[in-house]
Every structure is written in structure tokens, then in C-alpha cells.
Amino acid sequence: MPYAHITGWGMAVPEKILTNDDLSKMVETNDQWIRERTGIRERRIAKDGETTSSLGVEAALKALTVANLRPTDLDLIICSTSTPDYIFPATACLIQDQIGATKAGAFDLLAACSGFIYATNMAAQAIRSGSIKNALVIGAETLSRFVNWKDRNTCILFGDGAGAFVLQASEKPGGVHSAVMHSDGSGGDLLAIPGGGSAIPASEATVHAGRHYIEMDGKEVFRFATRVMTQATLEALDAAGMTIEDVHWIVPHQANIRIIEAAARGLKQPMDKFIVNLDRYGNTSTASIPIAVVEAVEKGQLKSGDKFVMVGFGAGLTWGALAAEWTGPLPSKGQVRPSQYRALGRIRSFVRRVIRFIEGIIFRREL
Ligand code: UT7
Numbered sequence: 001m002p003y004a005h006i007t008g009w010g011m012a013v014p015e016k017i018l019t020n021d022d023l024s025k026m027v028e029t030n031d032q033w034i035r036e037r038t039g040i041r042e043r044r045i046a047k048d049g050e051t052t053s054s055l056g057v058e059a060a061l062k063a064l065t066v067a068n069l070r071p072t073d074l075d076l077i078i079c080s081t082s083t084p085d086y087i088f089p090a091t092a093c094l095i096q097d098q099i100g101a102t103k104a105g106a107f108d109l110l111a112a113c114s115g116f117i118y119a120t121n122m123a124a125q126a127i128r129s130g131s132i133k134n135a136l137v138i139g140a141e142t143l144s145r146f147v148n149w150k151d152r153n154t155c156i157l158f159g160d161g162a163g164a165f166v167l168q169a170s171e172k173p174g175g176v177h178s179a180v181m182h183s184d185g186s187g188g189d190l191l192a193i194p195g196g197g198s199a200i201p202a203s204e205a206t207v208h209a210g211r212h213y214i215e216m217d218g219k220e221v222f223r224f225a226t227r228v229m230t231q232a233t234l235e236a237l238d239a240a241g242m243t244i245e246d247v248h249w250i251v252p253h254q255a256n257i258r259i260i261e262a263a264a265r266g267l268k269q270p271m272d273k274f275i276v277n278l279d280r281y282g283n284t285s286t287a288s289i290p291i292a293v294v295e296a297v298e299k300g301q302l303k304s305g306d307k308f309v310m311v312g313f314g315a316g317l318t319w320g321a322l323a324a325e326w327t328g329p330l331p332s333k334g335q336v337r338p339s340q341y342r343a344l345g346r347i348r349s350f351v352r353r354v355i356r357f358i359e360g361i362i363f364r365r366e367l
Pocket of ligand 1: 028029030033034037038113152153156191216218219221222225255256283285313314315
């Protein structure tokens with residue numbers, strides 16, 4: 001049975017920074033409260049025209065460059081997001097088109113902040129079953145488009161960004177060892193965007209009532225998070241035949257420093273074993289774990305051969321953890337520059353549209 005190795009990684013965040021002081025001019029809050037209760041100092045906000053798919057494309061192309069893999073070699077693209085460009089088509093298909101991954105199947109996965117763990121596990125399972133060889137997993141969000149900027153309970157928490165992994169089959173042992181995925185839909189109302197779906201279709205009244213914004217019971221989500229982080233980490237390690245002492249790094253969902261500190265206490269591990277960057281990005285939901293991994297690699301913290309756990313929780317409710325060994329980039333087989341494929345992808349996409357248009361005319365004539 002092949003192993004599923006993480007051979008490429010990349011991240012993308014918008015340039016625009018929103019500080020706590022900026023927020024204090026928008027709602028009744030202050031820098032001290034936000035820092036003490038959450039650990040967040042600033043977050044990134046997408047500018048006009050920047051979307052979940054555009055951030056996803058940037059992260060994906062970086063991951064493909066590290067993996068030295070052509071987009072045309074991809075068999076599967078999974079985009080984990082709660083803030084897609086559209087209800088449909090899937091954001092994964094928009095990314096597939098823009099990077100020119102012409103041979104890949106593509107779909108979105110919605111497991112909120114746990115989504116990147118779910119998606120990486122799904123891709124790893126497909127590789128380990130032998131049905132595919134190369135997968136791209138993306139976690140991307142533009143939460144700023146769904147935040148009520150008048151609600152101080154939520155608007156201080158969230159930020160925008162994307163992270164991506166390339167996973168590849170190899171006979172060499174290592175890569176993704178195990179994962180656990182859990183859910184409890186009875187807590188679905190604790191964190192939700194209620195409007196705009198089939199239950200509460202968008203209307204003038206729903207928009208007026210702000211039902212298309214994120215609604216959250218922060219205290220309940222906090223309580224749930226502190227309970228499941230320790231439990232999921234230990235379950236994933238157990239399934240991998242590892243103990244917490246074997247692990248070099250824990251990469252938690254970046255929601256609140258107090259939740260991460262509670263997990264450290266629960267696992268009886270020092271805080272310096274946890275990768276934390278929420279002070280600079282806030283909570284980017286499903287993108288938070290891959291962004292933290294990419295930064296840890298770039299800082300030289302997470303190194304080839306290191307064992308690590310990614311653990312998260314979120315709306316749904318969902319939670320999960322994944323235990324893996326960091327592979328690092330494979331020996332270079334020649335320079336692949338996926339950005340070239342982006343340009344080619346655009347041309348190919350245009351040609352396909354023209355062909356579909358001409359086929360439409362011919363089809364109508366034949367009728
Ligand atoms: O990816 C999953 C996403 N969600 C989460 O991770 C959320 C988890 N929950 C949390 O992180 C925390 O519950 C929050 C950060 C959201 C809130 O922190 P808290 O310590 O649970 O505060 P609280 O809701 O109990 O509020 C304490 C006080 C209240 O005032 P009173 O009633 O004690 O007078 C709030 O009205 O703080 C007030 N407050 C604020 N004050 C200044 C609430 N938000 C703010 C604010 N600035 N932004």
C-alpha cells in the first residue's frame with residue numbers, strides 16, 4: 001500500500017492589515033480586551049476583487065512549485081472552505097481552471113475550521129487506496145465578507161487567507177499516519193451563517209435582518225473547543241501508534257490563545273511545542289492550520305522527519321486531528337514553474353469557452 005507524503009506547501013494572505021486599534025474605531029472594543037481574551041493583534045482583510053479562489057490559487061501554485069509538480073499531474077483537488085466564491089460552482093473547480101489542472105477531479109468540502117484536517121485525510125486515504133497519485137488540498141477563506149462589522153462579539157476574531165498542501169504517493173514509509181474526524185450537528189446553531197441557503201433563502205428581509213452574517217455563541221463554542229482539542233489529539237496519536245512524547249510539534253486551529261493554552265494543559269505539554277501565529281492573522285478558519293504549518297516550515301521549526309499533529313474544531317460542530325511525519329520537498333526532478341501553467345490555464349479556459357459557444361451554434365442548427 002502506498003504512503004501519502006506532504007511534498008508541497010504554500011500560503012497566501014491579503015496585504016491589507018486590520019489592527020485592534022482600527023477595530024476600536026468601528027465597534028466598542030479596545031486592543032487590550034482583544035489581546036487578553038483572544039491573543040489576536042491584527043488580521044488580514046481581502047481587498048476588492050480578492051476572493052477565496054484567488055487566495056487559493058496563489059497558495060496552490062506555491063505548493064506545486066515546492067513539490068515541483070505540474071498542475072496537469074494532479075488527479076484530485078479538494079478545497080475546504082466555508083466562504084466559497086459561489087454556492088456553486090465549487091471553488092475547487094474555479095481553482096482547477098485557473099491553474100490548468102486539466103486532469104483533476106475537483107470538489108469543495110465544508111467542515112468549517114476542521115475542514116483542512118478532513119480534506120488532507122480524504123486526499124491521503126485516496127492516495128493510500130491506490131486510486132490516485134497526486135492531490136492538492138486547499139484551505140481558503142474570505143471570512144471578512146461574511147462578518148457583521150457592527151458585531152463586536154465576532155468581527156474582532158476573523159481574518160482572510162489560504163494555505164495548500166500537495167500530497168503524493170510514495171513507497172517510502174512516512175507522511176500522513178492517521179486521522180480522526182468527528183461531528184455533532186446538535187450544536188449547529190452555535191456558529192452559523194443562517195441566511196442564503198435553502199432553509200432561509202436570501203430575500204430583502206433576510207438581508208435587512210443580517211441573517212447572511214456569521215452568528216456565534218462564543219462561550220459555548222469556547223467550552224466545546226477546550227473539551228475536544230485534547231481528546232482528538234490523543235485519539236489520532238493512538239491510531240498512529242504514537243504518544244504525545246513522540247510528537248515534535250502540535251499545530252492547532254488558530255482561534256483563541258486561551259483555547260490553545262487549555263489544550264497544552266490537557267495534554268501536559270509545554271506551549272513552545274505548539275505552533276501559534278493567531279496574533280498576526282486572527283482566526284482564518286480552515287486556512288489557519290496550513291498557514292501555521294507553512295510558516296513553521298519557513299522559520300525552520302518543522303523539519304524533515306519531524307512528527308506533528310494538526311488539530312481543530314469548528315462549526316457543524318466538527319472536530320478532528322491528523323498525525324503525520326513531515327516529509328519535506330522531494331529531490332528536484334527539474335524546474336517546474338506552475339505560474340506558467342496558470343497563464344496556459346487561462347488561455348485553455350478561454351479556448352474551451354469559445355469551443356463551447358461554437359458547438360452551441362452547431363447543435364442549435366442541427367436541431
Ligand atoms: O473557529 C471557531 C470560531 N469561534 C471561536 O473560536 C470562538 C470561541 N470563543 C471565544 O473565543 C470567546 O468566547 C470570545 C473571544 C468570543 C469571547 O471571550 P469571552 O471571554 O468568552 O467573553 P464574553 O463573551 O464572556 O464577554 C465578556 C464581556 C461581556 O461584557 P459583560 O457582559 O461582562 O459586561 C461582553 O459584552 O466582554 C464583553 N465583550 C467585549 N468587550 C470588548 C464581548 N466582546 C467584546 C469586545 N470588546 N470585542
